Amino acid sequence: xxxxxxxxxxxxxxxxxxxxxxxxxxxxxxxxxxxxxxxxxxxxxxxxxxxxxxxxxxxxxxxxxxxxxxxxxxxxxxxxxxxxxxxxxxxxxxxxxxxxxxxxxxxxxxxxxxxxxxxxxxxxxxxxxxxxxxxxxxxxxxxxxxxxxxxxxxxxxxxxxxxxxxxxxxxxxxxxxx
Numbered sequence: 001x002x003x004x005x006x007x008x009x010x011x012x013x014x015x016x017x018x019x020x021x022x023x024x025x026x027x028x029x030x031x032x033x034x035x036x037x038x039x040x041x042x043x044x045x046x047x048x049x050x051x052x053x054x055x056x057x058x059x060x061x062x063x064x065x066x067x068x069x070x071x072x073x074x075x076x077x078x079x080x081x082x083x084x085x086x087x088x089x090x091x092x093x094x095x096x097x098x099x100x101x102x103x104x105x106x107x108x109x110x111x112x113x114x115x116x117x118x119x120x121x122x123x124x125x126x127x128x129x130x131x132x133x134x135x136x137x138x139x140x141x142x143x144x145x146x147x148x149x150x151x152x153x154x155x156x157x158x159x160x161x162x163x164x165x166x167x168x169x170x171x172x173x174x175x176x177x178x
Contacts, residue, residue: 007084013102015031101152
């Protein structure tokens with residue numbers, strides 16, 4: 001099976017859906033954020049605080065380059081919410097596999113992110129401030145997500161299992177066409 005790349009805003013469920021795909025289909029999972037933390041030995045918040053966002057974004061690109069140069073197949077790659085914003089990253093993701101944009105409404109994302117203190121771009125934000133920040137970021141990132149996407153999945157009302165089943169169904173139909 002061709003690799004699956006999951007893109008979308010933070011809180012959209014990329015990591016959770018990736019784990020469902022692993023459970024359902026035995027696919028290996030690589031989460032770019034987790035990979036960076038493993039390789040660097042620091043949390044993403046520490047990387048942002050010590051080196052800045054640009055250094056982290058460069059780490060994301062290097063991580064994608066490594067994946068793109070490997071001959072791994074049947075893998076799910078879950079990418080950070082800001083990763084698709086660079087043209088080079090979008091080209092690399094297309095090289096890696098079929099890109100699914102997991103799209104969810106801002107209210108749903110805000111509810112999921114409200115208690116999450118692990119995301120550096122949301123530090124110090126809550127309530128209406130969080131919602132306005134999320135809406136601004138979503139607006140800035142939407143075009144990048146759409147440009148990265150081979151398939152857009154509106155996940156509103158879907159469980160992670162339902163989303164994973166839809167992805168597997170799409171991938172199976174694609175395999176039959178080849």
